Amino acid sequence: MSMAERSGKGMFSGLSRNTFLLALSSLFADISTEMIVPILPMFLTQTLKVSASVLGLVEGIAGATQNITQGLSGSLSDRLQHRKSIALVGYFLAAIGKPLMGLATGWQGVLGGRFIDRLGAGTRSAPRDALIASSVAEENRGRAFGLEGAGDNAGACLGPLLAVLLFVVWQLPIRMLFYWALLPGLLAFLMVLFVHERPIKAAAKSKIDVGLSRFPKGYWKFLLATALFGVGNSSNAFLILETKDIGASLTATILIYAGFNLVAALISYPAGSLSDRLGRRNLLILSLMIFFITYLGFATTHNVATIGFLFAFYGLYQGIIRSVGKALASDYVSGELRASAIGWYNTTTGLSGLAASLIGGRLWDTVGHSAVFFFGAASALVGALACVALIPAVVKRQNY
Numbered sequence: 001m002s003m004a005e006r007s008g009k010g011m012f013s014g015l016s017r018n019t020f021l022l023a024l025s026s027l028f029a030d031i032s033t034e035m036i037v038p039i040l041p042m043f044l045t046q047t048l049k050v051s052a053s054v055l056g057l058v059e060g061i062a063g064a065t066q067n068i069t070q071g072l073s074g075s076l077s078d079r080l081q082h083r084k085s086i087a088l089v090g091y092f093l094a095a096i097g098k099p100l101m102g103l104a105t106g107w108q109g110v111l112g113g114r115f116i117d118r119l120g121a122g123t124r125s126a127p128r129d130a131l132i133a134s135s136v137a138e139e140n141r142g143r144a145f146g147l148e149g150a151g152d153n154a155g156a157c158l159g160p161l162l163a164v165l166l167f168v169v170w171q172l173p174i175r176m177l178f179y180w181a182l183l184p185g186l187l188a189f190l191m192v193l194f195v196h197e198r199p200i201k202a203a204a205k206s207k208i209d210v211g212l213s214r215f216p217k218g219y220w221k222f223l224l225a226t227a228l229f230g231v232g233n234s235s236n237a238f239l240i241l242e243t244k245d246i247g248a249s250l251t252a253t254i255l256i257y258a259g260f261n262l263v264a265a266l267i268s269y270p271a272g273s274l275s276d277r278l279g280r281r282n283l284l285i286l287s288l289m290i291f292f293i294t295y296l297g298f299a300t301t302h303n304v305a306t307i308g309f310l311f312a313f314y315g316l317y318q319g320i321i322r323s324v325g326k327a328l329a330s331d332y333v334s335g336e337l338r339a340s341a342i343g344w345y346n347t348t349t350g351l352s353g354l355a356a357s358l359i360g361g362r363l364w365d366t367v368g369h370s371a372v373f374f375f376g377a378a379s380a381l382v383g384a385l386a387c388v389a390l391i392p393a394v395v396k397r398q399n400y
Contacts, residue, residue, distance in 0.1 A: 014140035015147065018198075021191045022132050023151035028188035029094060030155025033121070035163045035181045036098055038257040041241040042250060043101075043110070043174055050107045052241070056361025058111045059235035060354035062118040067350025069122025071343030083127035083134075084197040090124025091192055093117070095185025102178025134198045153265030155184075160258035168251050218392070219332035219341060223348045225386035226325070229288060230352025232379020234360030238372050239298065239311060245369065246302045256308045263315025264322070272323035280328040281391045285384050287320035292380040299373035325349075328391075 044050050044058065076086065097117025104110045129145075136144045166172045166180055244253045275283045294314040301307060329345035356376075363371040 014136055015144060016135045018135035018195050019132065019144045019147060021195050022128060022135065023147045025091065025128070025151075025188040025191035026148050027151035027155045027158075028184040028191065029091065029121075029124075030152050031159040031162060032095065032098060032155075032181045032183075032185035032188065033117075034156050034159025034261065035166075035184070036101065036178055037236075038160050038240055038254045039163060039167075039174055039177055039250070040101070040110075040114075041237040042244060042253075043178075044107060045241065047174060048104070048107055048110070051361070052238070052364035053358075053361035054107050055237055055241070056234065056357035056359075056364070058107065058114055059237045060357030060361075061111065062114045063235060063357070064350035064354040065115055066118040066122040067346040067353070069119055070125045070346050071340075073123045073126045082197075083130045084192065084195055087124045087127040087131060087192050088189065090120045090122070090127070091185070091189040093120025093123065095120070095182055095189055098181035098185060099179045102175045128192075131192075131195060131197065135195075149268070153261075153268070156261040156265060157258055159184075160254045160261065164251055164254050164258075167254075214333075215341065215344075216332055219329070221390035222328065222332065223345065225383055225390050226345065226348050227352045228386045229291075229379050229383025230349055231355050231359065232376040232382075233291070233353055234356040234372060234376060235353070237357075238360050238364065239314070242298055242369055242373075243304075243307050243311060246304060246307060248304045248307070252304070252308075256311050259308070259312045260315040260318070263312050264318035267316050267319035268323050271320040272327065275324045275327060279393055280324050280331065281387055281393055283320055283324045284328060284391075285387050287317045287324065288380045288384040288387070290314065290317040290320070292377050292384070295373040295377040295380065299370040299377065 040059075041055055044055050045052065073086065073090070094117050097113045097115075097120060100113030100116060101110050102113075104113060128148075132144050132148055163177055166177055167174070172180075240253060240257060243256055244250065248256065271283060290313065294310050294317065297310040298307065301310075326342050326345060329341045333341045356379075359375065360372045363375060
């Protein structure tokens with residue numbers, strides 16, 4: 001790497017132009033996504049007048065699509081070794097999916113746009129990670145991924161705030177927010193377009209391979225515990241919808257969601273560091289207990305301030321599970337299987353999340369709102385007990 005490509009000194013020494021472009025792509029992509037996530041439940045249920053069952057179907061398919069596609073994209077990225085072109089396809093699909101949702105006159109159109117959006121998000125993940133890895137020397141990769149994570153977290157916080165600006169200050173109709181989300185999505189695409197791809201053998205972080213017999217028994221026990229919890233881990237759309245339904249304004253709901261993202265962003269890195277010292281299983285169980293308390297609170301309270309606090313508290317779960325879940329999956333296997341281990345973990349999370357959102361929507365419509373959250377709390381308790389029974393306190397990490 002030439003000195004001309006180095007970007008600054010001190011904390012940014014060793015990082016290249018590509019590193020900053022990819023961090024900016026994550027910033028803009030997350031702004032685009034998080035602009036529409038907190039308004040989508042209201043758009044479906046209030047503007048398009050659909051049931052919560054349909055909301056669960058749309059969001060369940062969206063989550064499953066992203067998780068499964070991440071693994072498939074990882075395998076394709078490793079096979080073709082053309083990361084930039086695959087990443088560009090992903091960023092473009094994610095960008096155009098947003099305005100397609102805004103154009104929809106029925107829930108089927110929203111499902112189509114959301115599917116394209118999440119297909120793109122899943123497609124770009126693995127090749128983007130490989131591009132980041134190739135943007136710096138090996139000893140600087142931790143900082144390169146840290147910078148990308150900072151861009152991702154900043155976008156998750158700025159997206160909802162931009163939505164409030166457009167909706168409250170400019171008083172744009174709700175459909176216009178989907179159209180405006182196209183702009184940061186295209187800026188993310190543009191950032192990657194300027195990236196200069198370097199040939200490097202950097203394996204994808206997540207992929208799906210078929211050699212299932214190569215995984216140890218302990219890994220499958222971990223996936224079983226993940227699935228037992230996952231069938232109650234419905235889309236966050238139900239938390240957003242409940243916040244709005246108990247009396248919070250749309251503006252307050254979006255700001256509460258922004259606070260949730262901020263807490264998740266702040267805890268993510270410390271949680272990963274703590275898991276190295278305290279053990280990943282212990283942190284995983286802690287995150288499930290946070291989930292349990294949050295969902296139990298949502299099931300039993302109708303106070304907006306309490307719900308706002310619980311939603312922010314729930315950000316601790318999101319930040320911990322993001323850091324610890326994939327790390328624990330990778331601990332069970334040696335280096336050549338790590339991407340596949342994470343790929344199958346993502347697949348399990350996506351499929352169980354689809355089931356959870358379908359169940360949640362049905363419970364919301366036929367039993368009541370509280371039933372969704374009681375069921376989620378129960379699944380968290382079952383998942384925590386499964387972690388105690390099936391996962392050792394310390395998983396012996398395999399060497400690369």
